[in-house]
Amino acid sequence: MAGKLDGKRIAILATDGVEQVELTRPREAVEQEGARTEIISLSEGEFQAMNNDIEPADTFTADKAVQQASAADYDGLILPGGTVNADRLRMDPDVVAFVQEIFRAGTPVGVICHGPWTLVEADLVRGRTLTSYPSLRTDIRNAGGTVVDEEVVTDHGLVSSRNPDDLPAFCAKIVEEFAEGAHAVHHQGATVA
Numbered sequence: 425m426a427g428k429l430d431g432k433r434i435a436i437l438a439t440d441g442v443e444q445v446e447l448t449r450p451r452e453a454v455e456q457e458g459a460r461t462e463i464i465s466l467s468e469g470e471f472q473a474m475n476n477d478i479e480p481a482d483t484f485t486a487d488k489a490v491q492q493a494s495a496a497d498y499d500g501l502i503l504p505g506g507t508v509n510a511d512r513l514r515m516d517p518d519v520v521a522f523v524q525e526i527f528r529a530g531t532p533v534g535v536i537c538h539g540p541w542t543l544v545e546a547d548l549v550r551g552r553t554l555t556s557y558p559s560l561r562t563d564i565r566n567a568g569g570t571v572v573d574e575e576v577v578t579d580h581g582l583v584s585s586r587n588p589d590d591l592p593a594f595c596a597k598i599v600e601e602f603a604e605g606a607h608a609v610h611h612q613g614a615t616v617a
Contacts (some may be wrong), residue, residue: 426458427456427457427458427459428457428458428599428600428603429454429457429458429459429499429599429602429603430457430458430459431458432454432458432459432460432499432500432602432603433459433460433461433462433497433498433499433500434454434459434460434461434462434498434499434500434501434502434602435461435462435464435493435497435498435500435501435502435526436450436451436461436462436463436464436501436502436504437464437465437490437501437502437503437513437519437522437523437542438463438464438465438471438473438484438504438506438509438513439465439466439471439509439512439513440471440472440508440509440512441472441473441474441477441506441507441508441509441510441511441512442471442473442474442484442504442505442506442509443473443474443475443476443477443504443505443506443509443537443538443588444473444474444475444481444482445475445588445591446504446505446506446536446537446539446588446591447463447473447484447502447504449588449591449595450502450504450534450536450591450594450595450598451502452595453595453596453598453599454500454502454598454599454602457599457603459499459500459602462487462488462493462498463484463485463486463487464486464487464488464489464490464493464522465486465489465490466489466490466512466513466516466518466519467486467489468486468488468489469485469486470483470484470485470486471483471484471485471486473506474506474508474509477506477507477508490516490518490519490522491518493522494525495522495525495526495528495529495531496525496529498526498531499531499532499602499605500531500532500533500534500598500601500602501523501526501531501532501533501534502533502534502535502598503523503533503534503535503536503539503540503542503543504536504537504539505536505537505538505539505557505587506537506538507538509538510537510538510539510540510541510542511538511541513541513542514541514542514544514545514546515545519542520542520545520546523542523543523546523548524546524547524548527546527548527609528609529606529609530581530606530607530608530609531581531606532581532582532583532598532601532602532604532605532606532607533581533582533583534583534584534594534597534598534601534602535554535556535582535583535584535585536584536585536586536587536588536590536591536594537556537557537585537586537587537588538556538557538559538560539556539584540554540556540560540563540564540584541560541563544560544563544564544567544569547567549564549567549568549569550567550568550569551568551569552569552570552579552580552582553569553570553571553572553577553579554569554570554571554572554577554579554582554584555571555572555573555574555575555576555577555584555585555586556571556584556586557586557587558573558586573586574586575590575593575594576590576593576594576597578597578601580607580608581601581604581606581607583597583598583601
């Protein structure tokens with residue numbers, strides 16, 4: 425039986441401190457539908473995932489460094505949370521440029537928990553409606569986004585959820601959005617075809 429995402433390539437952007445379940449569950453969900461995933465990190469090699477932000481979990485190996493990644497190669501992007509992960513990613517200029525390139529292409533993006541920090545840093549939440557972990561909501565509002573407290577929110581191909589409890593809804597929605605493909609490009613509150 426064909427999967428909804430057969431032939432699609434999905435990037436997962438993560439580094440040390442990623443919340444393990446927010447990396448593994450979405451990856452499993454898209455792979456079960458036939459997608460190929462690649463883990464992109466700040467550098468090649470292993471990084472440390474966490475449980476509940478503070479308990480070391482498994483290590484993962486990046487498929488490539490962000491400097492080697494091209495947004496044109498992917499049909500979707502997953503940004504898992506984890507406080508340290510999100511903070512490290514948002515401070516890297518190559519990560520910010522990669523995520524901006526993904527958004528310019530209209531590529532669907534799934535972001536959960538602390539993941540939106542990278543989008544705030546890249547000035548990509550202005551005019552968008554999304555949700556996140558509660559501690560990021562002021563940052564999102566200050567960056568011009570609208571925050572709602574819902575299990576899963578979709579805005580022009582941007583799927584967001586609050587925390588690991590939302591993973592079932594998040595995973596179902598990213599599969600749906602990735603299957604739809606590129607969306608019209610969204611600029612500062614306006615959609616441009």
